[in-house]
Amino acid sequence: MKLGPVVKRLHEAELDLAGDFRRIGERHAADHDVYHQTRTFATQCERHAERLRRIAERYGSDVPAEGDREGLWDSVLETVRRRSSALLGPRPESGLLLLRDLRVLYLAAQETLITWVIVDQGAQAGRDTELLEVVKGCHPETELQMKWALMHIKVTAPQALSS
Amino acid sequence: MTDYGCRALAAVDRIANPWGARTPHAAGADWPVRVDEHTEREPERWVQSACVLCSNGCALDIGVAGGRIVGVRGREVDRVNHGRLGPKGLYGWQANNSPDRLTRPLVRRDGNLEETDWDTAMAAVVERARKLLDEKGSSAFGFYISGQLFLEDYYTLAVLARGGIGTNHLDGNTRLCTATAAASLKESFGCDGQPASFADVDHCDTLLHVGINIAETQTVTWSRMLDRLHGADRPRLVVIDPRSTPAAREADVHLAVRNGTNVAVLNALLRELIANGWVDQKWVDAHTVGFDALAKTVDGYTPEHAAEICGTAPDDIRAAAEILGTGERLLSVVLQGVYQSNQATAAACQVNNLNLLRGMIGKPGCGVLQMNGQPTAQNTRETGCNGDLPGFRNWQNPRHVAELAELWNVDPLAIPHYGPPTHAMQIFRYAEQGSISFLWIVATNPAVSLPELDRIRSILGQERLFLVVSDAFMTETAEFADVVFPAAIWGEKTGTFTNADRTVHLSEQAVEPPGEARPDREILLDFADGLGLQDRDGAPLLKWRTPEEVFEAWKQCSRGRPCDYTGITYEKLRGGSGIQWGGERLYEDAVFPTLPEECEDYGHELTTGVTLSAAEFKALDPAGRAILKSAPYVLPAEAPREDYPFLLNTGRSVYHFHTRTKTGRAPELVEAAPEVWVELSADEAGRLGLAEGDIAAVESPRGRIEAPVRITAIREGVVFVPFHYGYWDRDGGNDKDRAANELTITVWDPVSKQPIYKTAAVRVGPA
Numbered sequence: 001m002k003l004g005p006v007v008k009r010l011h012e013a014e015l016d017l018a019g020d021f022r023r024i025g026e027r028h029a030a031d032h033d034v035y036h037q038t039r040t041f042a043t044q045c046e047r048h049a050e051r052l053r054r055i056a057e058r059y060g061s062d063v064p065a066e067g068d069r070e071g072l073w074d075s076v077l078e079t080v081r082r083r084s085s086a087l088l089g090p091r092p093e094s095g096l097l098l099l100r101d102l103r104v105l106y107l108a109a110q111e112t113l114i115t116w117v118i119v120d121q122g123a124q125a126g127r128d129t130e131l132l133e134v135v136k137g138c139h140p141e142t143e144l145q146m147k148w149a150l151m152h153i154k155v156t157a158p159q160a161l162s163s
Numbered sequence: 164m165t166d167y168g169c170r171a172l173a174a175v176d177r178i179a180n181p182w183g184a185r186t187p188h189a190a191g192a193d194w195p196v197r198v199d200e201h202t203e204r205e206p207e208r209w210v211q212s213a214c215v216l217c218s219n220g221c222a223l224d225i226g227v228a229g230g231r232i233v234g235v236r237g238r239e240v241d242r243v244n245h246g247r248l249g250p251k252g253l254y255g256w257q258a259n260n261s262p263d264r265l266t267r268p269l270v271r272r273d274g275n276l277e278e279t280d281w282d283t284a285m286a287a288v289v290e291r292a293r294k295l296l297d298e299k300g301s302s303a304f305g306f307y308i309s310g311q312l313f314l315e316d317y318y319t320l321a322v323l324a325r326g327g328i329g330t331n332h333l334d335g336n337t338r339l340c341t342a343t344a345a346a347s348l349k350e351s352f353g354c355d356g357q358p359a360s361f362a363d364v365d366h367c368d369t370l371l372h373v374g375i376n377i378a379e380t381q382t383v384t385w386s387r388m389l390d391r392l393h394g395a396d397r398p399r400l401v402v403i404d405p406r407s408t409p410a411a412r413e414a415d416v417h418l419a420v421r422n423g424t425n426v427a428v429l430n431a432l433l434r435e436l437i438a439n440g441w442v443d444q445k446w447v448d449a450h451t452v453g454f455d456a457l458a459k460t461v462d463g464y465t466p467e468h469a470a471e472i473c474g475t476a477p478d479d480i481r482a483a484a485e486i487l488g489t490g491e492r493l494l495s496v497v498l499q500g501v502y503q504s505n506q507a508t509a510a511a512c513q514v515n516n517l518n519l520l521r522g523m524i525g526k527p528g529c530g531v532l533q534m535n536g537q538p539t540a541q542n543t544r545e546t547g548c549n550g551d552l553p554g555f556r557n558w559q560n561p562r563h564v565a566e567l568a569e570l571w572n573v574d575p576l577a578i579p580h581y582g583p584p585t586h587a588m589q590i591f592r593y594a595e596q597g598s599i600s601f602l603w604i605v606a607t608n609p610a611v612s613l614p615e616l617d618r619i620r621s622i623l624g625q626e627r628l629f630l631v632v633s634d635a636f637m638t639e640t641a642e643f644a645d646v647v648f649p650a651a652i653w654g655e656k657t658g659t660f661t662n663a664d665r666t667v668h669l670s671e672q673a674v675e676p677p678g679e680a681r682p683d684r685e686i687l688l689d690f691a692d693g694l695g696l697q698d699r700d701g702a703p704l705l706k707w708r709t710p711e712e713v714f715e716a717w718k719q720c721s722r723g724r725p726c727d728y729t730g731i732t733y734e735k736l737r738g739g740s741g742i743q744w745g746g747e748r749l750y751e752d753a754v755f756p757t758l759p760e761e762c763e764d765y766g767h768e769l770t771t772g773v774t775l776s777a778a779e780f781k782a783l784d785p786a787g788r789a790i791l792k793s794a795p796y797v798l799p800a801e802a803p804r805e806d807y808p809f810l811l812n813t814g815r816s817v818y819h820f821h822t823r824t825k826t827g828r829a830p831e832l833v834e835a836a837p838e839v840w841v842e843l844s845a846d847e848a849g850r851l852g853l854a855e856g857d858i859a860a861v862e863s864p865r866g867r868i869e870a871p872v873r874i875t876a877i878r879e880g881v882v883f884v885p886f887h888y889g890y891w892d893r894d895g896g897n898d899k900d901r902a903a904n905e906l907t908i909t910v911w912d913p914v915s916k917q918p919i920y921k922t923a924a925v926r927v928g929p930a
Contacts, residue, residue, distance in 0.1 A: 031592060032909045036800045037771065090625075092597040147773045155582045155589075158331070162302040163598035 003122040004059030007131070010115045011052040011063055013108075017145075018045035020108050024101040030089030031098060034152065038105075041145050045112075048138040055131050095160030102156060106149035113142045177201075178835045181250045181817045182378065182386045187394030190528070194365055194387055198246035201253040202226050202234025209236065211737065213243075213660070213668035215311060215653045216251035216820045218341075218535035219361075219381040220662025222741055223248060225256070225654050225673040232259050232654055232674055241740045243361060243666050249382030251820055254832050256654065258825035259674070264635055265649035266678020276647060281679060281689075284646050289693035291629050295601050296328070296694070301579075305332040305590045305599040308548055309606035310340060310537025311821075313658025313670065315713035316683040317539075318720070319705060320605070321547040323687055326571040327696035327704045331579035332599060334550050335543035336607040338587040339918055340536025343502035345544050345551070346915035347511030347533055349764040350792045351519070353757035353785065354725050355544055355555050358749045359494060359530025361664045364388055366528030369490030372402045373514050374425060374500015375534060378409035379817035381663075385410070399490060401483045403428060404500055405812055406842070406883060407876035416483040419878045420473035422810050423505035423922040427796040429513035431469030432484045434461040436520050441488030446522030450753045452783055453791035457516060460793035472796060474878065492528030493521055499536065499814065504921040508914035509769040509794035516791050524789075525750035532663065537821070539660035545726045546717065550584040550916070554724040555763040558583055559777060562760065570720055572698035583774070586916035587613075588909070595622045603631040605683055606650060610639035611822040611889035614907035614918045615865050616899065633683055636824050639889045648686050651676035657710045658684070659736065665743045667728070669736035684713065725749075725756050725763075757785035769794035772913025799922040800910040803880065807863060807924035809847075812883045813903045814921075819887040827892055839901055841870040842883035843927065848874050851928055860930040863923050866905030869930045882927055886920065 018041075025038030056063045088094045116139040123131040177183065177199075186195040206226030214221045214235075222241030226234035235256050239246035268284035269276040295303045306324050308317070324333040345355045352358065364370075364387045378385040391398055392413055402414040403425065411417040420428050436442055437458055447454055466477035466484075487493060495518055501510045515531055523529035535541055540549070547553030556563035558580040568575040585593070591613065593599040613619045623630060623643040632644040635652045655676040661667045676682075688705055696704040707713045711733050721728045731742055756762055765780035767773060769792055775783075783790065803810055818836040819826040826832045841859050843851070853859055853872045861868050861884060870884060877883055884903040899905055908923045 030595065032588070033911060033913070036910055037913065040797070090595055090597065094596050095598055144768060144771050144773055147768075148771045151773055158579075158581050159302055159593060159598050162300055163593075 003119070003126055003128070004056060004061045006115070006119055006122060007052055007056045007059060008061040008063055010112070010119050011049050011056055013112045013115050014045045014049040014052065017108050017112050018042040018049065020105055021045065024105060027085050027088070028094070028098050028101065029085040030094065034098065037148065041148070044141055044145070048141070051134045051138065055134060092163060095156060095163065099153065099156050099160045102149050102153045106146060106153060109142060109146035109149055113139070113146055116142055177250050177253055178818070178831055181382045182389055183247065185390055185393050187390050188365065189395035190368060190391070191366055194245050194390060196239045196245045198237050198239050199248040199253060200234065200236040204228055204233050206233050210671050210673035211238070212654065212670040212673065213741065214248065214252035215538040215660070216255045216825065217249070217381050218538055218540060218663040219243065219383050220538055220660065220666060220668055220741070221248055221252055221383050222668055223252060227673050230674055232256050243662060243664070243741060244383045247383045247386055250818060250832065250835070251826055254829040255820065255825050257830070258828040259652065259654050261828040263637070264677045264680065265637060265647065266680055267649060268679070269644070269647040271645045276644070284648065285689055285693055288631055288646050288690060292601060292694055299600065301329040302332070302598065303600050304328050304330040305594060305602045306330070307587055307590055307602065307604045307607065307609065308335045308543070310335055310337040310540040310543055311606045312539060312683055313656070313660050313710070314539070314542040314546060314717060315658040315710040316687070317542050317546040317548045318553070318713055318717045319684050319687045321553050322571055322705060323691050323696065325547060325552070325578050326567070326573045327691060327694070329577050329579060331582065332585040332590050332593065333548060334585060334587040334590055335540070335548050336587065336609070336612060337537060337540040337543040337549045338916060339503070339612060340499070341502070341540040341544065342549065342586070342917040343507040343511050343912060343915040344497070344533035344535060345549065346508045347515060350508065350512050350766050350769070350790065350914070351515040352750070352755045352789055353762035353764070355551070355763055356725050356745060356749050357532060357663060357665050358524055359532050359664070360743065360748045361387065362747060363494045363528050363530050364391060367492045367494035368396070368398045368528065369486060369493045370398050370400045371487060371493065371495040371514070371517065372400070372404070372410050373429070373495065373497045373510070374404060374502070374504060375496050375498035376404065376406065376408045376410065376500070376814060377496060377498070379815055380498060380536070381534065382817060389413070399486045401486050405878050405881050415486060416479055418473070418475050418479055418483055420475055421878065422812050422881060423799040424473040424796065425501055425504060425510035426506045426513060426794060427464060427469045427472040428475070428480065429510055429517070430461040430464035430796065431466050431480050432487060433457065433513060433516055433520065434464050435466065435481060435484030436488050436517070437461070439484070439488055442520045443522030446753070447520060451519050451789045451791050452785050453793070457791040457793040460795060474880070487517060487521070492526070493518060493523045494528060494530055494532065496532045496534060498534045500921065502915070502917050503919060505799040505919060506769070506794065506797055507912035507917050507919070512769065512792045516793070519789050519791060525748055525753055530748055535663040538662065541661040541663065541665070545661065545721070550586050551763065552580070552584070554720045555726055556724070557763050557765070559765055560760070567720070571704065572700060573704070574699060588911050588916060588918060591619065591622055594628055597627060600627060601629045603633070604640055605633045608638045608640045608822040608824060608889070610643065611902050611904065612886070614904055614920060615909045616902055616904045617866055618909060633686055635680065637891070638822070638824055639891055649678065649680040650686065651680045651682045655680070656682035659714060661744070665745055666741040667731055667736065667744060668741040669733055684710065754787045755785070755789045757787055757790060766790065766792070767914045769914055770797055800919070801908050801922060801924050803924045807926050809925050809927055810881045811861070811863065811906055811923040811925045812881050812921050813886045813907065814883060816885050816887060819885070821887065822889050823887045839868070839870045839885060839888040839903070840873045841927070842873045842875045842877050844877050844879055845874050847879060848872060853929060858930040859927055861906060861925050861927050863906040863908070863925045865908065866899070868900045868902065868905050882925065
């Protein structure tokens with residue numbers, strides 16, 4: 001059964017994406033809509049990961065629980081990033097940096113999304129109804145995350161590039 | 164003198180009873196006339212106008228004597244108010260005569276604002292604008308305007324900014340009051356436009372109020388409702404509001420939900436309609452799309468589940484649903500408790516959905532009033548000053564952009580449409596970031612009205628930002644300006660405006676503006692002349708001068724769109740009642756403007772604000788049917804926690820409007836509500852050791868204010884502070900400890916981009 005490792009990979013992708021959303025959101029805390037929405041998305045990704053973790057375990061893959069990845073270092077980093085966001089906020093370059101970071105988010109969400117597609121196909125072939133249920137719940141949310149990043153890229157680019 | 168004495172007595176009475184005496188009427192009967200009047204002396208003549216101190220737009224005549232405004236009188240012939248006026252309308256006109264009106268332009272020299280002449284001031288603005296256009300281009304320009312101007316001012320600015328300068332950054336303070344109304348109408352019906360009419364109050368048998376303290380915000384329409392509630396065949400009333408408002412006290416069922424949980428309670432009501440078979444399924448199948456998705460979304464919201472989220476009783480939700488589900492003519496009314504709260508657009512859409520599921524729209528007594536806050540907010544939306552293209556046109560539709568380009572005789576590429584028109588919160592972010600370096604603020608006061616004032620002041624105070632302010636008074640915002648233009652206001656210029664039920668009124672010039680003050684339309688035309696803005700053939704871009712000429716130009720812009728003004732003229736507006744565009748109520752044929760070529764917007768996903776593309780909209784295939792948009796409940800951005808355990812609710816007083824720029828200069832209104840306050844429940848106050856009148860400190864992570872305590876029947880865990888009070892009239896001291904928006908959080912609805920003023924976490928204690 002090769003589905004297990006793919007589920008495990010998707011689990012990792014979701015946790016990485018959650019990290020991306022948090023890191024980038026904090027850096028752009030002066031862009032308040034980006035900050036709040038990325039926090040929501042990060043939580044969403046972590047929820048996805050948690051659901052996948054249980055499935056991956058069923059397939060025999062050993063996956064660490066979400067809490068294991070958080071540490072003191074992260075919260076120190078968060079403080080540093082928020083400080084730098086306060087400094088960056090009033091700078092004109094913040095638009096270009098936001099554009100670059102949104103691009104990172106878009107690509108990361110897209111990569112996660114395509115993994116969901118692969119898992120979906122595998123789950124259908126393997127008649128794994130529990131996994132199909134998870135896909136049904138999570139896949140559209142990842143798609144929205146990607147579309148959100150794309151929309152913000154479209155809104156951010158004209159001002160960042162012309163100012 | 165005797166006469167004056169009598170009127171003063173009447174004045175006191177109308178402060179004590181803002182709604183006046185009852186004139187009850189039964190369903191289908193005409194609302195009786197009652198003419199309200201307040202004058203300081205006998206007028207020599209009366210000049211036709213309408214009130215600009217809330218979105219109701221009550222028609223009135225301005226009394227003039229000795230070249231001054233001396234009073235007002237409601238117009239009995241008008242469909243909106245049948246002669247009535249509320250306290251703000253009766254007394255607010257005195258601001259026009261205030262001795263502290265701005266009468267000369269001001270220019271900042273060596274850090275101080277100094278009086279100068281018009282040519283000097285305008286030259287300073289034109290010179291800076293010209294330099295910026297050459298060096299940085301149109302994206303360096305932002306315009307942040309009002310919901311207080313006239314249609315003729317707005318359309319002038321829309322063409323100037325969108326077609327002339329070519330900036331996408333034009334928005335109104337209507338973003339704070341009415342953006343969600345527009346957004347929800349676009350999501351549900353494909354286009355902006357108030358479905359119902361105030362006259363539906365006369366016909367309904369069921370009233371639903373969601374997040375609207377109408378007794379204080381639109382006193383005259385509340386009088387109309389009270390006259391029904393106290394008349395024969397009283398309609399049943401359901402009120403959803405965390406506060407015990409006058410309407411809540413009249414209600415059959417009052418759901419005092421926790422702020423920010425509207426979607427949860429509305430989803431539960433929708434679920435009850437479906438579960439109990441109260442859906443007009445035949446109508447829904449014929450005239451809507453999206454029923455299955457809606458039913459699926461609301462399925463989990465049992466009364467018990469919603470009650471837990473909202474902090475209310477499940478049986479009260481059931482009782483409310485039964486009233487909504489068994490009435491025959493449902494009129495739903497919505498305002499800031501939805502628009503400025505968590506999930507604003509999603510919640511407003513669920514109210515639309517309640518009426519759609521009941522098939523109750525476009526018929527007498529049946530419909531939705533997605534209310535506006537400000538008197539002329541509707542015109543910012545129509546003319547393209549509130550984050551839309553003029554004439555309810557769709558920025559994603561190339562055909563719509565081409566129509567404007569043809570009308571204005573400019574290149575379609577000169578009209579920015581590469582993204583949604585920039586909303587106010589983003590305009591201020593661009594100014595903070597430095598990518599907008601020219602900001603013109605017209606007739607509004609963001610230094611008191613926007614959230615998180617410390618941030619706003621730091622943005623407005625930047626050296627690198629060139630700030631132009633047009634206003635009638637030296638507001639908290641004007642203090643930051645590089646150039647201040649003195650503006651003529653209502654009563655001092657002619658123009659039209661449209662109220663929350665699409666009624667267009669003409670407001671004639673009654674008196675001369677004070678000193679050198681001028682109408683905004685003229686100031687903007689001067690600016691366009693100075694910049695030499697031209698069309699494609701080298702002719703002036705703005706081809707009009709007089710108000711009526713702008714109105715005629717606007718009519719051409721509106722032609723064929725849902726807000727078609729071509730049947731209205733200044734002449735028709737003179738003498739009789741105001742005239743509604745679109746007729747008494749929209750959608751009488753149950754056909755909605757959701758054809759892809761017609762709609763104003765392709766819509767959004769409601770939790771993230773992701774815009775739908777033309778292809779996605781076409782896949783929905785609404786084709787003239789309404790769209791049942793739904794969303795699950797989502798937590799607000801900031802929740803109460805140990806160190807900030809209360810939810811802050813901000814709002815309005817019946818005696819004041821916006822930041823009191825006008826109402827704070829009317830003695831009766833000042834006396835009625837002179838100072839900010841904080842509302843607490845008796846239990847909470849007791850726990851905090853606070854008694855009525857004690858000074859409390861209210862703190863959020865962003866600021867701290869002090870205010871005397873009022874003990875009310877507000878729900879537990881919630882405190883209320885009115886947002887009207889700033890600093891211009893405070894005696895001494897520079898402490899920024901009075902404005903509610905010191906406390907609020909910078910966050911906005913993902914769809915309507917309306918700031919969320921009603922869900923900040925605060926702590927309260929003795930000062």
